[in-house]
Amino acid sequence: MRWLATHYDVVPLRQLIDMVGACASLRSVAAVTFDDGYAGVFEHGLPILDALGIPATVLLVAGALGRSEGFWWDQPQIVESATRGRRERWLKELRGDGEAILSGIQPVEDRGLPASHRPADWTTIQAALGRGIEIGVHSATHRSLPTLNDAELEDEVIGSRAILHRATGIWPEVFAYPYGHWDARVRALVRSAGYRAGLTLDYGLNGAFADPWALRRVNVPALISDAAFEVWAGGVHRLRRA
Structure with missing residues (x-):
């Protein structure tokens, strides 16, 4: 995170989406996202983000929050x-x-499972709001959306957003596709449901004319060491500068 803050202007995801809408350059801009809503993000990640002044968006699986099983x-x-x-x-x-x-x-x-490997509870999420953390939607039950019928798809895209609104008073503006699975039907529903953006797992960087409902991301490998991360991230940074 320190490397990211040194090399990029790390902004809230909503600001990056505003920039995409305005066709502005994203050359030196980055946003941080965490999928699934693990308790460990709030327990271990939030203090680091706070210390470095880095904003982040956590994409929540609405039906999993507060569950005792992982x-x-x-x-x-x-x-x-x-x-x-x-x-x-x-x-x-x-x-x-x-x-x-x-x-x-x-x-x-x-x-x-360790507590950090389970979904966060509502109390933890509420406490994080306003501390540089914003929330988005990662479906209701984390199923592969293109395989669902229309009613099931609406539950995952629209029903999940309503669950988060009832619990937090916030209407999340961003949807992350579970498993990175999406197609034209899924994208169309996410857009018509009122989300300002959809996040894929398609690897790559976003330019000024990126599709807001099919934004690419760079997934950071799990358990990567600091030294390996700097080498890996340096390659991404050079790609951005090319």
Whole structure:
């Protein structure tokens, strides 16, 4: 985060979206996002963001908040049995539905997930609002949206936003597509539902004429060391300057 703050003007995501709408240059601008709403983002990440004065947006899975169990992909039986082929089948045939995926896998000993690996609760989220943290929507149940029928899709895109509004009084303006899965139908609903932007997992940087409902992102690899991050991020920085 210190490297990012040194090399970029890190702005709130809503400001970056304003700049996209105005076709302004994004050459030296960056915004920070966190998907899923893990408790660890607020416990470990927020103090660092506060210290560096970096704003961030957390994209929340509305139906998961405050749950005692973690997300399906963090469950021990998934970690032990996942292969690339199986994961692709889970997302395509089972639509990324955690309950359906877990029901077809032999359970293993559950030693419990650390609290930081579980979804944050509402109290934690409320306390973070106004401290440089903004919230967006990452669906209701984190299913693969293009595989859903129209009613299910509306629940994930529109119903999730209503849940967050009832809990926080805020109408989130940004939607992040679960698993990075989206198509023209999904994009159209996100736009017509009143979101100002849609975030993909398509790798890349956004220019002045980027599509606001298909914004690219640069995903930071999990557990990357500080030294490796500086080398990796330096390549992204050179790409931006090219």
